[in-house]
């Protein structure tokens with residue numbers, strides 16, 4: 001299978017869906033945040049604090065270029081990877097770009113107990129999540145080949161829908 005690039009706001013289920021795709025369709029996973037943290041020997045908040053967002057986005061670009069040699073792989077992008085035009089161009093060379101969406105309320109429920117997302121520091125509430133989502137919406141939508149809404153769906157349901165719709169696109 002071609003690579004699948006999962007994009008979407010924080011808390012839309014990219015990591016969960018990647019794991020599920022990997023189990024159901026024997027795909028490899030590149031979890032971008034995890035690879036970056038491992039390579040730098042630092043957590044994502046530490047990288048942001050020490051070197052800033054621009055540095056982090058450069059690491060994302062480099063990893064997206066590297067991932068082009070992969071096949072049968074799910075590339076799970078950090079929520080902000082689409083903010084840079086170059087990243088979107090590199091994603092498109094990797095395979096099909098799938099956007100996961102969720103309502104601000106659902107995102108809030110999923111992110112409220114974790115502190116590993118520096119972008120949400122001090123704005124972890126439904127209103128500010130909705131605002132940031134709206135600011136980014138155009139970029140997400142422009143990057144996506146396919147959009148999947150995830151509210152009230154289980155991970156296996158999302159995976160099945162994703163594969164079914166990708167196959168239909170290829171017909």
Ligand code: S3P
Pocket residue numbers: 008009010011014033044077078079080081116117118119
């Ligand atoms: C970010 C999303 C995070 C992570 C970093 C920045 C963003 O990834 O890459 O904290 O700008 O939206 P997740 O979407 O996996 O939480």
